[in-house]
Amino acid sequence: MTSARPVPSAPLVPSATAGPPDPPRCRAVIFDWGGTLTPWHSVDLQEQWRVFARQVHAEEAQAISLAERIMAAEELAWGRSRTEHTSARMHEILAEAGLGEGDLQHEAALAAYREFWEPHTFTDEQVRPLFEGLHERGVLVGVLSNTIWPREYHRGVFERDGVLGLIDADIYSSELAVTKPHREAFRAAAEACGVGPAEAVYVGDRPFEDIHGSQQAGMRAIWVPHSDIPVAQQVAVEATPDAVAHQLLDILGILDGWQSR
DSSP: OOOOOOOOOOOOOOOTTOOOOOOOOOOEEEEOOTTTTSOOOOOOHHHHHHHHHTTTOSSHHHHHHHHHHHHHHHHHHHHHHHHTOBOOOHHHHHHHTTOOGGGOOHHHHHHHHHHHHGGGOOOOTTHHHHHHHHHHTTOEEEEEEOOSSOHHHHHHHHHHTTOGGGOSEEEEGGGSSBOTTSHHHHHHHHHHHTSOGGGEEEEESOIIIIIIHHHHTTOEEEEOOOOOOOGGGOOOOOOOOSEEOSSTTHHHHHHHHHHTO
16 A cells, blocks of 8 residues: 655745735825915915904004914914924914903904905815816815814805815814824824725825825825925925825826726
8 A cells, every 4th residue: 555645835936916905996085275275375474463463452563562472372383283293273372372362352353364364265276176076986075184273264265165065074183183294183084084094095285294194194195296385394204105296187187097907
């Protein structure tokens, strides 16, 4: 009687075509606001608070002093956003500058402040056809913005420009504990859209907050490189976007290429 000879197992040879799996199909594109959905403008940030302060103090020296204190408080808040990724709200910044509820002529000061900002808030003309194109493809539209302004103000801007009804979900850092690039901000935006981070694409103009941040949260990232970001607001980071859109409508072609894989 002879015993069967064992059959040697075939060696495991890695496939020449093996590689990381394609990411899930994109179900939502989430956008930064300032400098992305709005064209980039260089703004005199001191003047924003001067026009505000002149509605609080009639005497110019007092108004300038108040504006300087508010500006310093705001710069500290944005500095914490870049280093600690913590959020802030406008009323907190005003309080830090020494303005209490009883000191502030809310309506006049806020109206002057918003009038100053209005020319810099208009939505890019490509946003409506972009949002419509995404919906035609069955893709949701989201917004995630670092901001000290309340949700109602941003939604009023979108409504003024006729695109609010095309936004499926919007999240603002002023209603969160964290700011971009903290991954929880991106996860909150994805959750608001009802998708997982891997099913979402983020679009923004800032390499640190938008590209690095969204990729760390598990999203693909599209960079819109048309903003002249002040040096003081830049954070050195090695971040390679998954794609670059030189104009907003480029995003449709980028997405079509990804979805066809």
